[in-house]
Amino acid sequence: MSGSRETVLAKVRAALADVDPAERAEDVAVPRGYARSHDMGDPVAVFVDRLVDYKALVRQVAAAELPGEVAAALERRGAERIVAPADLPAAWTADVGTGTALVPDDGLGVRELDTADGVLTGCAAAVAETGTIVCDGGAAQGRRAITLVPDYHLCVVRAEQIVGGVPEAVARLDPARPLTWISGPSATSDIELDRVEGVHGPRTLEVIIVGA
Amino acid sequence: MSDSAFLGMPAFPAAARAATGDAQLRHNLRKATHTIRDKRASVVGELDDWPVLRAAGAAIKDRTLRHLDTYLVRLEESVRAAGGTVHWAADAAEANRIVTGLVQATGETEVVKVKSMATQEIELNEALAEAGITAFETDLAELIVQLGDDHPSHILVPAIHRNRAEIREIFLRTMRDWGVPAPDDLTDDPRALAEAARVHLREKFLRAKVGVSGANFAVADTGTMVVLESEGNGRMCLTLPETLISVVGIEKIVPTWSDLEVFLQLLPRSSTGERMNPYTSTWTGVTPGDGPQDFHLVLLDNGRTDVLADTVGRQALRCIRCSACLNICPVYERAGGHAYGSVYPGPIGAILTPQLRGTSSELDASLPYASSLCGACYEVCPVAIDIPEVLVHLREQVVDGPGHRAEKAAMAAAGWVLDDEKRLGAAQRAASGARGLVPHTLPGPGSAWTDTRDVPEIPAESFRQWWRRRNKGRDKGGAE
Incomplete structure (x- = not known):
């Protein structure tokens, strides 16, 4: 069932009677002289600056310090049950204390996600200029629901995953995968256009940057 | 385009006159639009290649x-190949029938909705309600509008006309009727x-079990849908349900995935004045084990x-619904969104609505006049829509068509006065002599003009009087 497919297409073609039939789409020139990334300084420093601006929590650590930092973050949070994608590297959570139970996502229901204290994942890429983390469901990320329903998202970003500008990130990503671009904790500007952090998505976003 | 929600609304002049007399509304709008203007200017100024991005955005659109026919067919193929189903709706009634049928096929009687201009435009919620299906709006501003049994007044922030105290009152009064009530001690923080x-x-x-959305962009090459949002309600609706129905205007297409590198810079900075909105979701058909199947x-x-x-009017379809033109517009700031009588208010609405609906109604015919042609909307538009050009073009159509006799008469009267030096002098002296008695409306042919505009403060003497007096004084004093 496609409804008015032919009707709509016929109306579109009739509306474009002024366009020369010989014109190809590529004949409409698109200026591409915009920057792949803007010269804003060290990408990691810019990324941190943007995250802080969004009121995300940020820490930078060397690779060897990651397990300790993950454990410390979860302890600061007081998280008792933390959801983790099934393929999360075991090393990341090697130092997590007995006060926190890691709940691997084996198809958890939304109610189970809702009662968890948070989620720990990696990411696919990050954009310095916009302070954005992109998850694509790939390694150490899991499906979209697990980074959405819990109220706390602890995300590990490797320094080499950080690109400068949006065009560089778009080029790195695979559109066939479901992508979530995350720029700070959930927020709204719907009341008097004033930004307030924390609505339906995780109200706290904590980022650990590794190997800066 | 359906207009039943706004049925019986007065033409822009009358609606604007009522709105400009509402001090609370004007205060709310002024505060909100000025806040967002400054934020936009700051983040746009940060990118030294903004003019090139803007030109690229316009050119891609x-x-x-x-070549819209080519891209529509390509999009259809891509979405199908990725496991989605494509439906075509010639008008609002057909779109509503399709969506209602899809929801009914699931056996569900509730849907959650992501904010979507297209579904506002076709009044999907009302159509679903007639079929016994409840649509829950989940965007905060849409929720405020829905709970308040109100109309949207802004593209991005439909409840921009409400301040925090009014929102608190709406939540306290109505949330219990829709589900979980607001806490009794709710403050206006x-x-x-x-x-x-x-x-x-x-x-x-x-x-x-069922989510309904629009899309900011639909990528023809890959079949990817893109939704930008802030609160996470969009992610909830796009991710948790089993069935997802997206109603998307045919103009929302971009040719390729890489074209998004332009729009993901233009839209958030122009819209909320942020470097990036908190959440952007993209999905291509269905993904086994992740999200709606x-x-x-x-x-x-x-x-x-x-x-x-x-x-000429075609360029209005470039619009990416950022609402920068609303936020910068002196007319919108004073009149508010409801005066435009459509889900698309502000400068873009003044050119989009009359083109989508035609200008047969008095309201729609008045919209091309809802502007002072100052051009600020064109300057801030991230896809360079020359709104003043389209407004003038539409005015020509309206003037050539039936109706609008009053406005034509006012313009003719103005021409009659301005054309003749003696008559102008007489009119100005008559006006300044009556300064203390200035009516809000001018009588006779002038009334059609002042129905919609405040009469400006009339100076004690006209420029012409001042010039004559000044030159007389010089003659007497023999200065210079």
Whole structure:
């Protein structure tokens, strides 16, 4: 069932009677002289600056310090049950204390996600200029629901995953995968256009940057 | 384009006159639009290649529009190949029938909705309600509008006309009728109001089986849908349900995935004045084990092909619904969104609505006049829509058509006065002599003009009087 497919297409073609039939789409020139990334300084420093601006929590650590930092973050949070994608590297959570139970996502229901204290994942890429983390469901990320329903998202970003500008990130990503671009904790500007952090998505976003 | 929600609304002049007399509304709008203007200017100024991005955005949209049939067919193929189903709707009634049928096929009687201009335009919620299906709006501003039984007044922030105190009152009064009530001790702190919305909607998200959305962009090459949002309600609706139905205007297409590198810079900075909005979701068909396993794309015409057929007005279809033109517009700031009598208010609405709906009604015929042609809307538009050019073009159409006798008469009267030096002098002296008695409306042919505009402060003497007096004084004093 496609409804008015032919009707709509016929109306579109009739509306474009002024366009020369010989014109190809590529004949409409698109200026591409915009920057792949803007010269804003060290990408990691810019990324941190943007995250802080969004009121995300940020820490930078060397690779060897990651397990300790993950454990410390979860302890600061007081998280008792933390959801983790099934393929999360075991090393990341090697130092997590007995006060926190890691709940691997084996198809958890939304109610189970809702009662968890948070989620720990990696990411696919990050954009310095916009302070954005992109998850694509790939390694150490899991499906979209697990980074959405819990109220706390602890995300590990490797320094080499950080690109400068949006065009560089778009080029790195695979559109066939479901992508979530995350720029700070959930927020709204719907009341008097004033930004307030924390609505339906995780109200706290904590980022650990590794190997800066 | 359906206009039943706004049926019986007065033409822009009368509605604007009422709105400009509402001090609370004017205060709310002024505060909000000035806040967002400054934020936009700051983040746009940060990118030294903004003019090139803007030109690229306009060109990508022009490329799409000039070859829209090709891209529509390509999008259809891509979405199907990725496991989605594509439907075509010639008008609002057909789109509503398709969506209603899809929801009924699931056996569900509730849907959760992401904010979507297209579904506002076709009045999907009302159509679903007639079929016994409840649509829950989940965007905070849409929720405020829905709970308040109100009309949207802004593209991005439909409840921009409400301040925090009014929102608190709406939540306290109505949330209990729709589900989880607001806490009795709710304050008007935006944080508390956002928390109340979170608690109110949480249960609906967790039990939802059907989600309904629009899309900011649809990528023809890959079949990818893109939704930008802030609160996470979009992610909830796009991720948790089993069935997802997206109603998307045929002009929302971009040709390729890499074209998004332009729009993901233009849109957030122009819209909320942020470097990036908190959440952007993209999905291509269905992904096993992740998100809805049944995806339907409803491609909507509903007057868009009529806009496309007008070679001057066509550029309005470039619009990416950022609302920068509303926020900068001196007319919108004073009149508010409701005066435009459509889900698309402000400068873009003044050119889009009359083209989508035609100018047969008095309201729609008055919209091309809802502007002072100052050009600020064109300057801030991220896809360089020359709104003043289209406004003038539409005015020509309206003037050539039937109706608008009053406005024509006023313009003719102005021409009669301004054309003749003696008559102008007489009119100015008459006006300044009556300064203390200035009416809000001018009598006779002038009334059509002042129905919509405040009479400006009349100076004690006209420029011409001042010039004559000044030169007389010089003659007497023999200065210089």
